[in-house]
Amino acid sequence: xxxxxxMLILIAEIIGIGIxxxxxxxxxxxxxxxxxxxxxxxxxxxxxxxxxxxxxKPLEIATIIVCFFILSEFFDNLGTISxxxxxxxxxxxxxxxxxxxxxxxxxxxxGYVADAEKxxxxxxxxxxxxxxxxxxxxxxxxxxxxxxxxxxxxxxxxF
Numbered sequence: 001x002x003x004x005x006x007m008l009i010l011i012a013e014i015i016g017i018g019i020x021x022x023x024x025x026x027x028x029x030x031x032x033x034x035x036x037x038x039x040x041x042x043x044x045x046x047x048x049x050x051x052x053x054x055x056x057k058p059l060e061i062a063t064i065i066v067c068f069f070i071l072s073e074f075f076d077n078l079g080t081i082s083x084x085x086x087x088x089x090x091x092x093x094x095x096x097x098x099x100x101x102x103x104x105x106x107x108x109x110x111g112y113v114a115d116a117e118k119x120x121x122x123x124x125x126x127x128x129x130x131x132x133x134x135x136x137x138x139x140x141x142x143x144x145x146x147x148x149x150x151x152x153x154x155x156x157x158x159f
Contacts, residue, residue: 010078017071024071025064032059047111054107058100065089065096091147098143105135 033056040048069089072082109132145155 010081013075013078014072014081017068017075021068021071022064025060025067028067029060029063032063045111046114047108050107050111050114051104054103055100058096058103062093062096062100065092087151091150094150095140095143095147098146099140102135102139105139106132 033052036052040052066089069085072078072085075082078085109128113128145158148155
């Protein structure tokens with residue numbers, strides 16, 4: 001009976017950590033975005049506006065996950081689940097980071113083209129959509145491969 005009670009306490013702690021981490025992550029995200037918007041408004045180019053727009057959702061997810069991880073480290077009785085949580089959170093954060101990099105590159109290229117068209121630069125932009133599509137596919141795939149290897153999935157047969 002004690003084992004069932006301990007399991008219920010463990011589940012309640014994880015659910016509580018998840019709920020508090022979610023709301024704390026939302027609060028931290030709003031603070032970061034509001035500060036970033038104030039900084040971005042001061043610039044003359046629109047590239048940073050595009051980049052801020054692209055990173056908002058992945059940054060929100062990342063702050064929620066980081067807050068969940070930080071809160072989970074305060075509970076000593078999570079035991080082996082704590083190491084699993086650490087592995088999976090690291091894996092998810094790596095995938096998010098690679099996705100974020102691909103979105104930043106894509107939005108940077110989009111902003112660069114928009115600024116160049118405003119300034120009437122005579123450059124050939126025909127390869128930029130291709131580069132953008134390549135970066136949107138291969139950079140997140142690399143992040144997924146690294147994330148899966150951290151969790152313990154062997155991907156050497158695919159390469």
